[in-house]
Amino acid sequence: MTTRIEHDLIGNRDIPAQAYWGVHTLRAVENFPITGVPISHYRELILSLALIKQAAAQANHEIGLLDDVKAQAIVGACEEIRAGKLHQEFVVDSIQGGAGTSTNMNANEVIAxxxxxxxxxxxxxxxxLHPNEHVNMCQSTNDAYPTSLRLATYMGLLQLGAALERLKLHFAAKAEEFNDVLKMGRTQLQDAVPMTLGQEFQTYAVMLGEDQQRLLEASQLMLEINMGATAIGTGICAHPDYAPLVCKHLAKLSGFALVTAPNLIEATQDCGAFVQVSGVLKRIxxxxxxxxxxxxxxxxxxxxGFGDINLPARQAGSSIMPGKVNPVIPEVVNQVAFEVIGNDMTVTMAAEGGQLQLNAFEPVIAYSLFRSVSHLIAACDTLGENCVKDITANRDFLKQQVENSIGLVTALFPIIGYAAATEVAGEAFHSGGSVSDIVLARGLMTREQLDEVLQPAELTRPRWVSL
Known part of the structure; x- marks a missing residue:
């Protein structure tokens, strides 16, 4: 293998001649063999880094700090990366010491x-053309890296919002299909009052719609960036015109409505926006x-079991029990949820652990957020496509449950009173008889009255009937 020699403050190192990364990246690979997940695993992060470096080059060229040749070369390299090239050269581990410096150095070296x-x-x-002097001009890891995390997270949140929409539509379609299926609702796993299976599934669609709104609100926090802050937010080593220009170019390149934070010192050290986004992911x-x-x-x-619905069979459920089928799709989504909830605690502690003018733990915040977002997207899609869309209802069984339910007595108590209704419920429970038969036997209502009150359409909406 042919090599080239690169130098840093520690000394000289041999770098594979074909590698686009350099000595700083090599040190990071050696220092942080943590997760085995390189930053290239998160495509949106690499795209964000390329966007930032391109916007910086364009801003510095507009100011007059970069000549035409260097600026065009940097922009050309960034555009190639945005097109999907050289992603394999981003090799540092996702979790790293140094507050993201290794990620920023990796990007600077590949682009240079x-x-x-x-x-x-x-x-x-x-x-x-130098990685730090030119590609990193007017920047620090402490503004370039957090901004890349915000852009990458925003891209992921847009995709998650679309996945939630797809899943919501699956539940809404089932709600329409099951609109005429009467069943017993349950509270605390006990029979309650009738409802339709459509109402049950529509509820899930509404829940997901609410989460979409909360996600959209939280995602807007990612659009406030600290480019121009440099080391701690004072803007040292950046041209006075750089911050507004780089934000302008980055907004144009990304298509996002980016704004520069009003206080760059605060924005450089505060991870509260990541905590809020993580909290919304936990809610979802x-x-x-x-x-x-x-x-x-x-x-x-x-x-x-309950037997209200049938989930589609996706695989054999047991190596010993023939014919057994398990709810494997909901089970895997449950496990994704457990992971996301744990990731939220990681984000919380990492944000709390920041000290003074910088949070050194943003790499694990990014790792946790990226995993939560990507896994939630996959979970929504597999739940919708591999489960919800093919759910069927046990219509006859559900109808029989309603007809035999003691819970029907709730619809009668405005007419016969709470005390009489309680006695009817008790007799039905102990005797096994139906509520209707017991009410008729006690002379509390006529058959015509019962038929009117117990119409399926009347049992699942607001109605007050008294004799």
Missing amino acids: NRALELMGKQKGEYQY AVKLSKICNDLRLLSSGPRA
């Missing part, structure tokens, strides 16, 4: 070496898990 090639030079000939996870708990309960059986 590709830019050198575009200039007709060799990799490592930094006297012509909790709601998804609750829905999946319901689906598993409603489909339990097939003979000794």
Whole structure:
């Protein structure tokens, strides 16, 4: 393997000649063998880094700090990365010490070496174009890295919002399909009052719609960036015109309505926006898990459970029990939810652990957020496509449950009174008789009155009937 020699403050190192990364990246790879997940695993992060470096080059060229040749080379390299090239060169581990410096250095080196090639030079000939002096001009890790996390998170949140919409539509379609299916509602796992299966599934669609709104609100926090802050927010080593220009170019390149934070010192150290986004992701996870708990309960059986609905069979459920089918799709979504809830605690503690003018723990915040977002997207899609869209209802069984339910007595108590209704319920429970037969036998209502009150359409909406 041919190599080139690169130098840093520690000394010289041999770098593979074909590598676009350099000595700083090599040190990071050696220092942080933590997760085995390189930053290239998160495509949106690499795209965000390229956007930021391109916007910085354009701003610095507009100011007059970068000449035409260097600026065009940097922009050209960034555009290639945005097109999907060289992502494999982003090799540092996602969790790293140094507050993201290794990620920023990795980006600077890859972009610089590709830019050198575009200039007709060799990799490592930094006297012509330098990773830190030119690619990183007017920047620090402490503004470039947090901004890349915000852009990448925003991109992921847009995708998650779309996934929630797809899942919501699946539940809404089932709500329409099951609109005429009467069943018993349950509170505390006990029979309550009748409802339709459509109402039950529409509830899930509404829950997801609410989460979409909360996600949209939280995502707006990611659009406030601290580019121009440099080291701690004072803007040292940045041109006075740089901050507004880089924000303008970055907004144009990304298509996002980015704004510069009003106080860059605060924005450089405060991770509260990430905490809020993580909290919304936890909310989504909790709601998804609750829905999946319901689906598993409603489909339990097939003979000794609730048996209200049937989930589509996706695989054999047991290596020893022939014919057994398990609710594997809701189960995997439950597990994603548990992970997201744990990730939220990681984000919380990492944000709290920041000290003074910088939070050194943003890499684990990013790792946790990116995993939560990507796994929630996958969970929504597999739940919708591999489960919800093919759910069926046990219509005859549900009808029989309603007709035999003691819960029907609730619809009668405005007419016969709470005390009489309680006695009817008790007799029905102990004798096994139907509520209707007991009410008729006691002379509390006529058959015509019962038929009127117990119409399916009247049992699932507000109505007050008294004799």
